[in-house]
Amino acid sequence: MRIGIAGITGRLGTLCAEEVRSAGLDLAGGLARQSDPQHHIVTDPSELAACCDVVIDVSSPAATVANARAFAQAGCGWVIGTTGFDEAAEQAILEAATQIPVLRAANFAPGLTMLLDLARQLGAKLPSDEYDAEILETHHRQKRDAPSGTALAIGACLAEGRGVALKDVAETDRSGLRGEGAIGFASLRAGQIVGEHSLILTSGTEQITLSHRAFDRRVFAQGAVKAARWLAGKPAGCYDMTEIFGA
Numbered sequence: 001m002r003i004g005i006a007g008i009t010g011r012l013g014t015l016c017a018e019e020v021r022s023a024g025l026d027l028a029g030g031l032a033r034q035s036d037p038q039h040h041i042v043t044d045p046s047e048l049a050a051c052c053d054v055v056i057d058v059s060s061p062a063a064t065v066a067n068a069r070a071f072a073q074a075g076c077g078w079v080i081g082t083t084g085f086d087e088a089a090e091q092a093i094l095e096a097a098t099q100i101p102v103l104r105a106a107n108f109a110p111g112l113t114m115l116l117d118l119a120r121q122l123g124a125k126l127p128s129d130e131y132d133a134e135i136l137e138t139h140h141r142q143k144r145d146a147p148s149g150t151a152l153a154i155g156a157c158l159a160e161g162r163g164v165a166l167k168d169v170a171e172t173d174r175s176g177l178r179g180e181g182a183i184g185f186a187s188l189r190a191g192q193i194v195g196e197h198s199l200i201l202t203s204g205t206e207q208i209t210l211s212h213r214a215f216d217r218r219v220f221a222q223g224a225v226k227a228a229r230w231l232a233g234k235p236a237g238c239y240d241m242t243e244i245f246g247a
């Protein structure tokens with residue numbers, strides 16, 4: 001099975017390449033902003049897609065629209081770990097998923113995949129007029145997007161459990177009073193912290209916190225490679241990490 005990595009020179013992409021090799025799979029090449037023919041690194045996503053069964057994309061939202069077109073045209077699978085998309089990128093992903101298999105996960109870690117399901121359950125069971133929901137995420141100083149993709153995914157699952165859409169209740173600007181039923185977000189950026197997320201639900205009489213801490217970025221790379229192996233040859237559509245780790 002031939003795997004390509006978009007963002008191969010990055011923090012996560014480098015580790016994904018190592019995991020592909022150590023799983024005995026064929027690392028067909030990579031995509032970055034600078035080509036490097038000696039290491040099969042190209043700048044054109046069509047060139048990468050032409051030699052891959054699946055591409056693991058851990059690059060940048062700026063690359064997503066072009067990647068979507070190229071991968072859909074070539075018919076290769078697309079595992080998306082990138083976060084921080086705008087509306088155009090979201091649309092491009094949905095369109096691509098009508099033509100190719102797309103597995104999208106803001107977080108490839110097994111524990112976090114479980115946490116998403118727990119968030120959905122808590123949303124369904126703990127009433128939003130009694131339990132205030134806050135999501136706190138902490139990452140390294142190089143991270144560009146906030147809230148993190150994982151924080152937004154936790155919020156979306158909690159909102160789903162509550163029977164509302166996250167966009168209607170998300171609060172990222174914390175000036176003024178918190179809204180009724182709001183899901184609040186807070187972000188910290190410091191040092192080399194790999195990734196920490198907490199969902200905190202607080203009533204007048206108790207508090208429950210679900211927390212996840214990734215202390216080795218390899219947990220994401222391993223999940224991404226498992227996802228790529230699973231996705232190869234699947235029908236077109238949208239998939240997520242519950243296919244790999246259950247929930």
Ligand SMILES: NC(=O)C1=CN([C@@H]2O[C@H](COP(=O)(O)OP(=O)(O)OC[C@H]3O[C@@H](n4cnc5c(N)ncnc54)[C@H](OP(=O)(O)O)[C@@H]3O)[C@@H](O)[C@H]2O)C=CC1
Pocket residue numbers: 006007008009010011012013031032033034058059060061062063080081082083084105106107108109149220
């Ligand atoms: N799903 C998950 O479990 C995880 C997701 N992530 C997400 O993965 C993404 C990458 O994170 P990280 O590795 O830390 O980031 P880095 O900045 O370290 O790496 C980004 C990579 O993408 C490439 N790149 C950037 N812009 C473009 C572009 N316009 N076209 C093609 N390639 C581009 C860079 O190439 P160059 O070197 O040439 O600049 C580099 O290889 C982020 O969105 C992050 O949130 C991160 C960790 C876990």
Ligand SMILES: O=C(O)C1=N[C@H](C(=O)O)C[C@H](O)C1
Pocket residue numbers: 083106107139143147148149150151194195196
């Ligand atoms: O940029 C990162 O590093 C991470 N990004 C993902 C996110 O935005 O949720 C996942 C992980 O927490 C690390």
